[in-house]
Amino acid sequence: MEGRRFLKLLLDTHIWIWTLLHPEKVGRTVRRHIENRRDELFLSPISVWEAQQIERRKRLRLKQSFAEWLPQALAQVPVREAPFTFAVATAASRFELPQPDPADTFLAATALVYDLTLVTADTQLLDCAWLKTMPNE
Numbered sequence: 001m002e003g004r005r006f007l008k009l010l011l012d013t014h015i016w017i018w019t020l021l022h023p024e025k026v027g028r029t030v031r032r033h034i035e036n037r038r039d040e041l042f043l044s045p046i047s048v049w050e051a052q053q054i055e056r057r058k059r060l061r062l063k064q065s066f067a068e069w070l071p072q073a074l075a076q077v078p079v080r081e082a083p084f085t086f087a088v089a090t091a092a093s094r095f096e097l098p099q100p101d102p103a104d105t106f107l108a109a110t111a112l113v114y115d116l117t118l119v120t121a122d123t124q125l126l127d128c129a130w131l132k133t134m135p136n137e
Contacts, residue, residue, distance in 0.1 A: 012120035013047040043079040
């Protein structure tokens with residue numbers, strides 16, 4: 001592994017959920033990075049909020065309440081928090097995505113502020129040349 005650099009990865013909401021509930025949807029390369037304890041995994045509070053909204057709309061089915069599920073999910077895939085700060089909010093106002101989605105905007109801004117690589121299957125985000133991304137492969 002000489003010369004291999006270790007990455008600081010921000011998991012997009014769907015990648016985080018897939019890792020927990022649908023691991024077959026996670027690409028081999030992404031899975032390898034998630035399982036590599038030397039790579040640092042980050043999650044935005046925006047993703048927690050977005051997952052809760054998805055669950056509330058019944059597009060995410062859990063066996064227990066979201067409040068009970070969340071601590072277990074965070075223990076299952078250990079992530080560091082990438083805080084939602086004034087700097088993130090300010091960075092989000094400096095660009096526009098082709099399809100405005102506030103969660104995607106804040107995740108992209110979080111990646112920029114903390115110098116993280118956003119792991120996503122979202123082509124809108126993958127197409128942003130100014131954003132460090134990793135496709136779900």
